[in-house]
Amino acid sequence: MIDAHVHVWDTARRALPWLPTGHPLRRDFTLADLSADRPPGQSDGRLPGLVLVQADADPAEVHDLLDLAATTPSVAGVVGWFDLRNLPADLPGDPRLVGIRSPPADQTDPDALTDPAHVRGVRAATDAGLAIDLLLRPPALIGAARLASVVPEARLVLDHLGNPTTADATWRTGLQALAECPNVTVKLSGTAHLPPDDLAELVDVALDLFGSDRLMFGSDWPVCTLSAGRSEVVRRTADLLPSATHNDVFRGTAQRTYRPRETAP
Secondary structure, three states: OEEEEEOOEOOOOOOOOOOOOOOOOOOOEOHHHHHHOOOOOOOOOOOOEEEEEOOOOOHHHHHHHHHHHHOOOOEEEEEEOOOHHHOOOOOOOOOOEEEEEOOOOOOOOHHHHHOHHHHHHHHHHHHOOOEEEEOOOHHHHHHHHHHHHHOOOOOEEEHHHHOOOOOOHHHHHHHHHHHOOOOEEEEEOOOOOOOHHHHHHHHHHHHHHHOHHHEEEOOOEOHHHHOOOHHHHHHHHHHHOOHHHHHHHHHHHHHHHHOOOOOOO
């Protein structure tokens, strides 16, 4: 298994401005904490393969995550933060860096995705062999589809199903446009807070549009813990999907998209 969306952070090193003082997530989260969040009956605390994803808009975090990956066999790759509008020429050459996430300031603005500076950054990151994670809201999905068409060689990953609350017309239209772009995959992540019936509908739509070979699982730990533990998120997602799709969603799509190094068994 590969969990394609996990965060870790040290509040002494990371600003994390999206977590205000007093927020329940404003504390340290480590891989040791993650290993303790395991299914009933599993006593060894083994971690699955992990893709660590940026939580702070700071290039220094990338190096922290890569250092962690270097000493943790279960970490298959890192999706780090660099400003795609001003991408440095000297990106880390570490093979564990498998992607970049640089969310636009306005995650609802479809035009931000095809801003010329952003497009140049996506092209440069793609030339460096990196995937691009997209953290967006439903109104911006149309812009992401335009980006996918402008840079067809890019491997674009839509995080958190595009952050819908329900399967409304704006989300469906945007997701349909993205599904028509073969270079886009979607993460079933960041949805632990949704009511079960709404989540089931969203997953059904995504599966119908993208097929299992373009969907991947991500727990969004520790953010998911506001609603459910990681092991519960795994179970809920598996229950929503036909068993024939599990190999793709829980491993194969992440391997094909991020092209990570092999993880320890």
